Amino acid sequence: MAVVVLEGAKPLDVGIPAQVFATRASMPYSVEVCGVNPGLISGSDGLSYHVEHGLDALDDVDLIFLPGYQRPNVEPPPEALLEALRVAHARGARIAAISTGAFALAATGLLNGRRATTHWHYSRILAEQFPEVRVDERVLFVDEGSVLTSAGAASGIDLCLHILRQEAGMAAANHAARRLVAAPYRSGGQAQYVPQSVPEPHGERFTRTREWVLGRLSEPLSIEALAENAVVSPRTFARRFRDETGYTPMQWVMRARVDRARELLEESDLGVDEISAEVGLGTATNLRRYFRRVLGTTPSEYRRAFSRDSERTSDDHLG
Structure with a gap:
């Protein structure tokens, strides 16, 4: 992958994707940092960048x-960059923009007719300058397949982890999240900012409750139980939880169960029935249904793509 450094x-x-996808044994990527031309590039906030590669890195x-x-x-960005991006997109490269x-x-035309987001301060300007782009100022990031956009810098981490989950699997994404001390999962549909009326002096309000849930995925879980753990009413919990995560509480629980199942498929020899019980989905039929709904694939296909041991991929073993 490549990070393109522009003037300013x-x-x-710049640092977030370079660090998340850093070239290391645990990551299936090599990273190039480039500019329109090699050499010194003036950045913002008193920093400059010396890049070794030009657009040929793309x-x-x-x-x-x-x-x-x-x-x-x-x-506008240099036309040489815009043309290089169009050529890369045409041959199948994905392009992701932060802030x-x-x-x-958008200047390439590749966002025309598609949803996109940017930092809330610039969202109206983006919509006015590129009227063919469907700008959504409310969300953290937007995935349109071959083109992706995110809001401010922190949501760039969310976008990077989202791409890692898609391309390298849950284990790699969670490993990167732990390395960055970042939340392993936030919905792209989450609001860019939480309403000021929600008091939160110490970070996200329901972090402890989410950690409590992750340790009890095999057990029956209800919104009442989650609200009791958070010491608020179920109605208040449901409203504020959605503000914080972009999901209803039970949608989040289901997604957490699927994500845990993904990790087990990648890193264990457990069959689908065992994994279903381990993550609280009950039966292999339920696991397959939720996999199809969330990921558009089956557990066996997922294991075949992401397992570290190809011998784990036989359908007979999965049951």
Whole structure:
């Protein structure tokens, strides 16, 4: 994958994908940092970047990140970059923009007719400058398949982990989240900011309740039990939990169960019946149904794609 540094690039926006996908034994990626031309690039916040590669670095990468940059609505990106992005997209590369990087991606025309987001401060400007793009200012990130966009820097982490889950599996994404000390899962549909009326002096309000749930996925769980753990009423819990995560409580529980099942399929020899019981979905039929609904695939196909041991992929073993 490649990170393209533009004039005025924001340090966090450059650093997040470079660090999440860092070249290391635990990651199936190699990372190139490039510019329109090699050499020194002036960034924002008093920082500059010295990049070794120009746009030729995009010739054979599978994933391209466009970090946010200053004054995106004042001067269009160089045409050489826009054409390189169009060529890379045409041969199958995915392109992901963080924050105001969405302006560079929109300038290629690849977002026309598609949903996209950017930092809330620039969302109206993006919509006015590119009227063919369906700008959604409410969400953390948008996945349109071959083109992806995210809001501010922190949501860039969410987008990176989302891509990792898709391409490298749950174990790699969770490993990266632990390395970054980041939340392993936030919905792209979550609001960019929580209403001020929700008091939260110490980070996300229901973090402890979510951790409590993750330790009890094999048990029956209800919204009443979750609310009791959070010491609020079920109605208040449901409303504030959705503000915080982008999911209803029981949608989140179901997704957590599927994600745990994904990890077990990747890293254990357990059959589908055993995994279903372990994650609280009851039967293999339930697990297959939820896998199809959430991931569009089956447990056996998922294990075949992401298991570290190809011998675990036989349908007979899965039952």
